Amino acid sequence: xxxxxxxxxxxxxxxxxxxxxTEVGDADPLRAQExxxxxxxxxxxxxxxxxxxxxxxxxxxxxxxxxxxxLYFTPDGLEQATRRPVAAHRAARLxxxxxxxxxxxxxxIGGDLMAAAAVGVTCVGVDRDPxxxxxxxxxxxxxxxxxxxxxxxxxxxxxxxFAVAFADPARRxxxxxxxxxxxxxxxxxxxxxxxxxxxxxxxxxGIPHDLVPDGVEAEWVSHRGxxxxxxxxxxxxxxxxxxxxxxxxxxxxxxxxxxxxxAEVREVGDYLYEPDGAVIRAGLVTxxxxxxxxxxIDEHLAYVTSxxxxxxxxxxxxxxxxxxxxxxxxxxxxxxxxxxxxxTIKKRGVEVVPEQLRRRLDLxxxxxxxxxxxxxxxxxxxxxxxxx
Numbered sequence: 160x161x162x163x164x165x166x167x168x169x170x171x172x173x174x175x176x177x178x179x180x181t182e183v184g185d186a187d188p189l190r191a192q193e194x195x196x197x198x199x200x201x202x203x204x205x206x207x208x209x210x211x212x213x214x215x216x217x218x219x220x221x222x223x224x225x226x227x228x229x230l231y232f233t234p235d236g237l238e239q240a241t242r243r244p245v246a247a248h249r250a251a252r253l254x255x256x257x258x259x260x261x262x263x264x265x266x267x268i269g270g271d272l273m274a275a276a277a278v279g280v281t282c283v284g285v286d287r288d289p290x291x292x293x294x295x296x297x298x299x300x301x302x303x304x305x306x307x308x309x310x311x312x313x314x315x316x317x318x319x320x321f322a323v324a325f326a327d328p329a330r331r332x333x334x335x336x337x338x339x340x341x342x343x344x345x346x347x348x349x350x351x352x353x354x355x356x357x358x359x360x361x362x363x364x365g366i367p368h369d370l371v372p373d374g375v376e377a378e379w380v381s382h383r384g385x386x387x388x389x390x391x392x393x394x395x396x397x398x399x400x401x402x403x404x405x406x407x408x409x410x411x412x413x414x415x416x417x418x419x420x421x422a423e424v425r426e427v428g429d430y431l432y433e434p435d436g437a438v439i440r441a442g443l444v445t446x447x448x449x450x451x452x453x454x455x456i457d458e459h460l461a462y463v464t465s466x467x468x469x470x471x472x473x474x475x476x477x478x479x480x481x482x483x484x485x486x487x488x489x490x491x492x493x494x495x496x497x498x499x500x501x502x503t504i505k506k507r508g509v510e511v512v513p514e515q516l517r518r519r520l521d522l523x524x525x526x527x528x529x530x531x532x533x534x535x536x537x538x539x540x541x542x543x544x545x546x547x
Contacts, residue, residue: 160208160211160233160290161204161208161290162289162290162293164204164205164207164208165208165231165290165293165294165297166293167205167208168205168208168209168212168231169297172199172200173205173209175198175199176195176198176200176201176205176206176209177209177212177213179194179195179198179209180195180206180209180210180212180213181213183195184210184213184214184217188210191210192206192207192210195209195210211234212231212232215232215233215234215237216228216230216232218232218237219232219237219240221242222237222240222241222242222243222270223240223243223270224243226243226302229301229302230268230298230301230302231268231294231297231298231301232268232294233268233290233291233294236267236268236291236294237268239267239327239329240267240268240270241270241271241274241327241361241387241388242382242387243270243274244382244406245380245382245387245388245406246270246271246273246274247274247277248380248404248406248411249271249274249275249359249390250271250274250275250277250278250280251278252359252392252396253275253278253280253323253359253396254278254279254280256395256396258280258322258323258357258396259280259281259322260280260281260282260283260320260321260322260323261275261280261281261282261283261321261322261323261324261325262282262283262284262285262316262318262320262321262323262324262325263275263282263283263284263285263325263326264285264313264316264324264325264326264345264353265285265286265287265313265326265327265328265329265344265345266284266285266286266291266292266295266308267286267291267295267327268291268294268295268298269284269294269295269296269298269299269308271325271327271361272284272295272298272299272306272308273298273299273302273304275325276299276304276305276306277302277304281305281306282305282306282307283306283307283308283309283321284306284307284308284309285308285309285310285311285313285316286308286310286311286313287310287311287312287313288310289310292308292309292310295308296308313326313345313349314345314349318353318356322357323357323358323359323396324353324356324357324358324359325358325359325360325361326345326349326350326353326358326359326360326361327360327361328343328344328345328346328349328350328360328361328362329343329344330343330363338363338365340370350362350391351372353393354372354375354391354393355393355394356393356394357393357394357395357396358391358392358393358394358396359390359391359392359393359396360390360391360393361388361389361390362388362389362390362391363388363389364379364386364387364388364389364436364437364440365440366389366391368401368442371391372393374393374397375391375392375393375397376391376392376393376396376397376398376399376400376401376402377389377390377391377400377401377402377441378390378391378392378401378402378403378404378441379402379403379404379436379437379438379440379441380404380405380406380437381403381404381405381406381435381436381437382406382407383406383407383408384407384435384436384475385436386435386436386437386440389440398415399415399416399417400415400416401415401416401441401442401443402414402415402416402441403415403435403437403438403440403441403443403473404437405435405437405438405472405473407472409472412472412473414438414441414443414446414447414473415443416441416442416443416446418443418446418449418450419443419445419446419449420445420446420449421445421449422445422448422449422453422454422455422463423454423455424454424455424456424457424458424536425453425454425455425456425464426464426535426536427456427464427479427482427535427540427542428453428464428465428466428467428479429465429466429467429468429478429479430451430453430464430465430466430467430468430469430476430477430478430479431456431462431463431464431476431477431478431479431531431542431544432447432448432451432453432462432463432464432465432469432471432474432475432476432477433461433462433463433474433475433477433505434447434461434462434463434473434474435472435473435474435475438461438473438474439461443473444461444463446473447463447471447473447474448463448465450469450471450473451463451465451467451469451471451474452465452466452467452469453465453466453467456533456534456535456536456540457508457533457534457535457536457537459508459534460507460508460533460534461507462507462531462533464479468547470547475546476546476547477529477531477544477545477546477547478544478545478547479542479543479544480542480543480544480545481542481543482540482541482542482543483530483541483542483543484541485532485539485540485541487516487519487520490520490530490541491519491520491521491522494520494522494524494528494530495522495523495524497524497526497528498524498525498526499522499524499526499527499528500522500523500524500525500526500527501522501526501527501528502517502520502522502527502528502529502530503527503528503529503530504516504517504529504530504532505529505530505531505532506531506532506533507531507532507533508533508534509532509533509534509539511532528543529543529544529545529546530542530543530544531544
């Protein structure tokens with residue numbers, strides 16, 4: 160996006176054009192462009208900028224809720240922005256630790272900056288991209304939040320005035336997403352320096368446990384069942400070594416290694432539990448097993464079993480109905496005998512492609528069912544289960 164075109168959108172004339180773009184945004188793109196170009200002070204570039212914002216705001220509703228309709232975005236900034244509930248959780252942690260000031264290194268369009276400012280933290284954001292800086296500044300103003308934003312290289316910023324440094328290193332290069340921490344921007348060496356003080360660094364959920372420095376808390380966060388990120392907390396902000404935080408429509412729950420007494424492998428009981436992805440990433444599956452008074456079905460797999468019925472935010476719960484044949488031909492016969500036509504196939508630890516297996520089973524019945532294909536103490540097993 161052109162910086163001058165974006166700044167013009169913030170003027171009174173630009174706001175009128177943006178409002179008109181919202182009205183015609185559902186029309187054919189060429190027709191919408193032609194309609195906007197007839198507006199006062201509009202040209203092709205300004206019309207395109209307004210229509211781009213309308214499209215981005217609609218996409219942003221999933222991350223930012225109702226506020227998306229009054230915020231501003233760039234395509235890459237929206238893609239990289241933290242979801243509002245996840246950013247709000249991080250900001251709440253900062254408030255709980257009484258962090259009074261924050262510098263956001265690589266603030267993008269200001270997602271985390273807005274969340275921290277909303278809980279009363281004094282915030283400064285920096286980014287090397289003037290457009291993202293302008294967008295972040297506009298977003299703070301749109302929500303009537305205080306904070307300062309400026310253009311700078313994050314590695315040149317003096318961190319000493321700030322209680323906490325926050326960073327979300329870019330993990331994309333010209334060749335696409337990179338898993339090489341030294342190719343991040345800023346690189347891992349810079350991140351390590353941040354983690355020697357009070358800091359929080361957002362990283363990919365796949366970060367290896369052995370990469371996390373001693374004394375740093377690694378928190379894996381999921382939202383509505385999908386793992387979104389890991390965050391590294393250092394200095395006085397760290398309160399454990401590993402944490403799984405699960406955010407859903409009903410609120411937030413957290414589990415740490417202090418909640419994990421371990422668990423043994425045991426036979427499949429009346430109930431099966433599928434731990435949330437954040438729990439699995441954090442290596443806290445046995446904590447879930449302990450919480451449901453159960454154990455593991457296999458020491459290498461993230462399934463928990465118990466004879467007791469529990470509802471837990473840290474796992475999906477299933478009642479085990481039957482043990483079905485594991486081999487494909489007798490499994491097909493067993494499912495047809497039960498008049499199964501719609502089948503959900505869950506699998507873990509076995510070489511099965513659910514979509515391909517479903518086609519081969521060719522089920523035609525009227526009933527719906529869920530099966531779990533996995534290993535129990537090393538043996539291939541098929542369980543007919545019902546979620547509850």
